[in-house]
């Protein structure tokens with residue numbers, strides 16, 4: 623017996639469990655927001671989450687989506703990160719990763735979260751600063767753009 627949205631290796635179920643274990647309630651708006659993030663399978667802003675919810679639950683307003691996202695972040699089951707220059711998008715906590723954004727073509731590469739572990743450990747050891755490096759993307763050039771620019775700059 624499998625229903626739509628129950629896939630994703632049970633991420634929805636685990637997130638609901640996590641809310642309960644943090645003493646939170648699973649309200650209809652919370653469930654709608656989490657489901658929208660799971661179903662999107664990509665990088666969604668608060669406004670895009672709102673648009674997805676509109677079809678099924680037109681009574682949930684954008685302000686409710688903002689408040690709900692904030693509450694879910696406080697419960698530790700959702701986390702926002704920034705792609706490129708500031709745009710906030712939402713991931714379920716268990717899916718959070720580091721983003722690499724190409725400043726030339728806009729390509730987004732998903733990298734494992736532990737990629738910045740050493741940097742985080744160094745900052746903690748040397749400066750006593752606890753970093754969440756994945757909160758912002760790392761900006762640079764993807765392989766294709768680097769090669770294109772490098773080739774253009776090198777006379778053959």
Ligand SMILES: [Zn+2]
Nearest residue numbers: 665719721732
């Ligand atoms: Zn991502």
Ligand SMILES: [Zn+2]
Nearest residue numbers: 702703704710
């Ligand atoms: Zn932020």
Ligand SMILES: [Zn+2]
Nearest residue numbers: 724727764767
């Ligand atoms: Zn590129």
